[in-house]
Amino acid sequence: MARAVRGARGGQGLARVAVVVRAGAAPLWWAGVFAAGIGVLPEGVTGRRIGVLAGAALFVVGAAVVALTRRRRYTALLRGAARAGKHDVLQDRAVTVRNWRRGHRWWLLAAWAVALGSAFAMPAAGGMLLAGTGTGLWLKAAWLGRRERAEEQLVWLRVDWLDGRGGGPVGKAVKAYRGTGVAAGDAAPGGTRRRTAALV
Template sequence: MARGGQGLARVAVVVRAGAGPLWWLGVIAACIGAVPQGLTGRRIGALGGAALFLVAAAVVALVRRRRYAALVRGAARAGKYDFLQDRAVTTRTWRRGHRWWLLLAFAAAVGSAFAVPVAGGLLLAGCGAGLWLKAAWLGRRERAADALLWVRVDWLDRRGGRPAGPAVRAWRGTGLAAGDAAPGGARRRTAALV
């Protein structure tokens, strides 16, 4: 980076990057998992899966919330020469780095259907829903602080990593208009020209 600038990735985008794949792989695994009768039967599997969905969504949404809040409070202003990474690049990096874990989780969810139908897929989908909830919470914090939150790319691990992991010492902040993602990490909607 020129003149000491750093590459920065949006925190909410990193959090949100896994939500879509986990959700859709979970839904597909749950549909496939509804075919076998399993050891418990479909009804018990579906009820257990629904409970697992709710628990997973809550746990993923709430885990490390205190660490995230501390990093939000301590966010410094981004430097003049810092480089803001595009949303698509951040998402692609995370998904490429985690593709084998996603495939293993999908295979495990489908395989578990022979014991407990549907449950593994709903657990996976619950993890995706929890990441969406965490990104939405971050979006509310960004709006309240009137600043978008960024993490240094070199502090994320090589797989696109955890934005609040042990290597991350602080986040950076910019104005709400910076970058190509809205608060919470969703695509920024552009007003249609008339």
């Protein structure tokens, strides 16, 4: 789990919102691809053809739901973002991704197991749904990136607000975002890897 980080003079440890959103995209995508690939082998209850067709529909629905969910909450927090203080500590992209994946590893494993097990009822469908949720996270991060570019501001949240239940980037614990210039940190708008890191 992420730990609170405080600067030497009372600053807060901050993680990029878009990086937190993107952190689960690749694990969910690859888990879904593997589950679908293995899950297409059994005939299942419905048969492979129906399972794959249903899986394709679930992929699209899952991606759309994840990409669009809670956009109003994100938008409200983006609009109210206060400027980050000079003593705030900007967490590296790799650290944010690693912390998120460590904190969710058992949930990811359980989701993969459920997707794989569902293949005996409907081949490949569960895996394709899982891959769709990963795609939805990529789409949501890309949307955040467009907002960051348009407003020329990267958005961050306190690391300690990511701890505990419902500790996502728009969880109940999140009271406000903080903003920096677009050159801050080592992640570009949307949370992608930046080739060269810059200071605030």
